[in-house]
Amino acid sequence: xxxxxxxxxxxxxxxxxxxxxxxxxxxxxxxxxxxxxxxxxxxxxxxxxxxxxxxxxxxxxxxxxxxxxxxxxxxxxxxxxxxxxxxxxxxxxxxxxxxxxxxxxxxxxxxxxxxxxxxxxxxxxxxxxxxxxxxxxxxxxxxxxxxxxxxxxxxxxxxxxxxxxxxxxxxxxxxxxxxxxxxxxxxxxxxxxxxxxxxxxxxxxxxxxxxxxxxxxxxxxxxxxxxxxxxxxxxxxxxxxxxxxxxxxxxxxxxxxxxxxxxxxxxxxxxxxxxxxxxxxxxxxxxxxxxxxxxxxxxxxxxxxxxxxxxxxxxxxxxxxxxxxxxxxxxxxxxxxxxxxxxxxxxxxxxxxxxxxxxxxxxxxxxxxxxxxxxxxxxxxxxxxxxxxxxxxxxxxxxxxxxxxxxxxxxxxxxxxxxxxxxxxxxxxxxxxxxxxxxxxxxxxxxxxxxxxxxxxxxxxxxxxxxxxxxxxxxxxxxxxxxxxxxxxxxxxxxxxxxxxxxxxxxxxxxxxxxxxxxxxxxxxxxxxxxxxxxxxxxxxxxxxxxxxxxxxxxxxxxxxxxxxxxxxxxxxxxxxxxxxxxxxxxxxxxxxxxxxxxxxxxxxxxxxxxxxxxxxxxxxxxxxxxxxxxxxxxxxxxxxxxxxxxxxxxxxxxxxxxxxxxxxxxxxxxxxxxxxxxxxxxxxxxxxxxxxxxxxxxxxxxxxxxxxxxxxxxxxxxxxxxxxxxxxxxxxxxxxxxxxxxxxxxxxxxxxxxxxxxxxxxxxxxxxxxxxxxxxxxxxxxxxxxxxxxxxxxxxxxxxxx
Numbered sequence: 167x168x169x170x171x172x173x174x175x176x177x178x179x180x181x182x183x184x185x186x187x188x189x190x191x192x193x194x195x196x197x198x199x200x201x202x203x204x205x206x207x208x209x210x211x212x213x214x215x216x217x218x219x220x221x222x223x224x225x226x227x228x229x230x231x232x233x234x235x236x237x238x239x240x241x242x243x244x245x246x247x248x249x250x251x252x253x254x255x256x257x258x259x260x261x262x263x264x265x266x267x268x269x270x271x272x273x274x275x276x277x278x279x280x281x282x283x284x285x286x287x288x289x290x291x292x293x294x295x296x297x298x299x300x301x302x303x304x305x306x307x308x309x310x311x312x313x314x315x316x317x318x319x320x321x322x323x324x325x326x327x328x329x330x331x332x333x334x335x336x337x338x339x340x341x342x343x344x345x346x347x348x349x350x351x352x353x354x355x356x357x358x359x360x361x362x363x364x365x366x367x368x369x370x371x372x373x374x375x376x377x378x379x380x381x382x383x384x385x386x387x388x389x390x391x392x393x394x395x396x397x398x399x400x401x402x403x404x405x406x407x408x409x410x411x412x413x414x415x416x417x418x419x420x421x422x423x424x425x426x427x428x429x430x431x432x433x434x435x436x437x438x439x440x441x442x443x444x445x446x447x448x449x450x451x452x453x454x455x456x457x458x459x460x461x462x463x464x465x466x467x468x469x470x471x472x473x474x475x476x477x478x479x480x481x482x483x484x485x486x487x488x489x490x491x492x493x494x495x496x497x498x499x500x501x502x503x504x505x506x507x508x509x510x511x512x513x514x515x516x517x518x519x520x521x522x523x524x525x526x527x528x529x530x531x532x533x534x535x536x537x538x539x540x541x542x543x544x545x546x547x548x549x550x551x552x553x554x555x556x557x558x559x560x561x562x563x564x565x566x567x568x569x570x571x572x573x574x575x576x577x578x579x580x581x582x583x584x585x586x587x588x589x590x591x592x593x594x595x596x597x598x599x600x601x602x603x604x605x606x607x608x609x610x611x612x613x614x615x616x617x618x619x620x621x622x623x624x625x626x627x628x629x630x631x632x633x634x635x636x637x638x639x640x641x642x643x644x645x646x647x648x649x650x651x652x653x654x655x656x657x658x659x660x661x662x663x664x665x666x667x668x669x670x671x672x673x674x675x676x677x678x679x680x681x682x683x684x685x686x687x688x689x690x691x692x693x694x695x696x697x698x699x700x701x702x703x704x705x706x707x708x709x710x711x712x713x714x715x716x717x718x719x720x721x722x723x724x725x726x727x728x729x730x731x732x733x734x735x736x737x738x739x740x741x742x743x744x745x746x747x748x749x750x751x752x753x754x755x756x757x758x759x760x761x762x763x764x765x766x767x768x769x770x771x772x773x774x775x776x777x778x779x780x781x782x783x784x785x786x787x788x789x790x791x792x793x794x795x796x797x798x799x800x801x802x803x804x805x806x807x808x809x810x811x812x813x814x815x816x817x818x819x820x821x822x823x824x825x826x827x828x829x830x831x832x833x834x835x836x837x838x839x840x841x842x843x844x845x846x847x848x849x850x851x852x853x854x855x856x857x858x859x860x861x862x863x864x865x866x867x868x869x870x871x872x873x874x875x876x877x878x879x880x881x882x883x884x885x886x887x888x889x890x891x892x893x894x895x896x897x898x899x900x901x902x903x904x905x906x907x908x909x910x911x912x913x914x915x916x917x918x919x920x921x922x923x924x925x926x927x928x929x930x931x932x933x934x935x936x937x938x939x940x941x942x943x944x945x946x947x948x949x950x951x952x953x954x955x956x957x958x959x960x961x962x963x964x965x966x967x968x969x
Contacts, residue, residue: 210251238855299698299739302323317379325817328753328821334956348402364498391702401706431444471496485536518942546594584620592613703733844864848860873899874889875890919969923965925963933955
């Protein structure tokens, strides 16, 4: 009888994919190319080195492709070596439900018949061969590994030294004290609109990203003195690469969680052919929060959906065509008029009105690339995009009666409506050319043609409820053109220099920046340490909608001629690898900002403080490009690479961020928190080859938000918080502190992988102050000024299956 029940249990486990006896392995395959010419390399040795019990290896074919079969599950190390190239060791997570497909780029050595250095991918060498300093590569695994990242590249980047999130409810990031306005997202060489749900025009973030991390290949993130091909930014660049679908095996993934339900499909269009597809669809499931009573910062239920895809077609002549796209829409109705609880403060909207908010964004393109030979590579992308924001605000006058909110008689009426829409047609083209082993030249351009439409009207006063003033009424076409040239020279494998020149022109304001030099140099002191220096001049246009604001009674915009803001970057970097397991990096930087828009009359205002949160900016005054600012600081990273079943990282930054308005007084910027630090740690408990538990934790501490003395009269007139110029940003709220923890349980069955994950944000439910909000209450007898808190305790879970 005992044997009978044992047989029955094992049969059931086998039926559901839990084969308890057979060893489960997986295939690892991919392509190896030259990192500068992108030319496929034949005869490269690819060897599994983490499993010493067996020899698993292969040599790449003529097309640079390789295939390793029977690879054990878990984290594996693979060594790539080739005569004349630096040997590379990479780490890959192998699971049973999905093949690991790698695109590997290796660097040619500048010296012959030498002992070539070994490069480990824990160093996170970036894809861009021209980057020297302030550059970081990140992977899909990292967007999921770190607690609190939620699979979002921007939230993941806030773990890096010198990067902070500006608001827990959004994914805007502050880089080295700069406004989030300075962050640019780029896909396949073209700049794209803000890729966030519920995005406010002119911003770079939002509550939820449309960028599905499952679409991304290893990508680059730059925080200063970036190469000449990147422009129209004074802060940071996300240079995103999209991965190809599996071109040999059809694979699927289904995921269901609090933030959304997802389905992924990828595979070859036809077996035996190299063309592939990758398709991902997600639909929000935040209504679950309401059902279980979790606070997400709003009583309304955000609804959103997005779709991402890439179709890849290798051609017979060695060239490649890829079609790709990302798009989504979102809506939320924040109904203050239905709220009774006087303690409720909504993080996503104003607390004196009903708001109906709709957004959408879509971008798609076609990318052509070709490696003509071992020395020459060409890439060109043509894309089109549309982004839209539409909102209606109905003012709600209410009082507190018997301890709860009650709407006054005739207390709801229309206050404002706006509709913003941008179309963009873009082309990015570049040519890489190697001249021997020591020199690489890259030239290229980016052209964006915009079709912009901005409409906005607001009630003039509360007494006449059909008398509106027009604040935006514009339809305009304009062009942003950028060009660059870059050169990289290897004096030796130890000493590398890059230099370049960027230029750009914006027809909207007839602004031109012809001379933006970039420079970087890196010296390898010994096999374990490097020192590097980078410098560059960078420019950035202002948010386009700010150019078209109309003062009352005017029909012609008064700020259309705003020019570029400029920033000069200096960066000094030192990195050391103490052992195979531990590495450190220290960077110190200085940024000098000029031509920042400020008011003509003396005031504390500067556009340097705009760019975060859900508020738009209304420039009533004429703005001139005469403001200045500066940022300086030191950043450090200590990282324990994944080994012995665990990894850890400590990042920190001490910095200053200052500016001057038209009154000439030096003040703290809104983003001058002075310091920030993160502690991250993760441990993998491997019960056997099929079952494992991953536990990750993160602790963040940072300087509190800046604020000043409230100007009560102007706040009442404008119905939003306005600070006095006197002592503006002289005060700081209490320090920001947050602890996150993440649990992931993984089951590798035969050809199926199950994952159950719980990510708990703000475990201690710490009340971190975001700012002060204005909530006018008729006859309430309480102050209309209230502290506004960031997100509290927030559990996020999902179940995922790969097959």
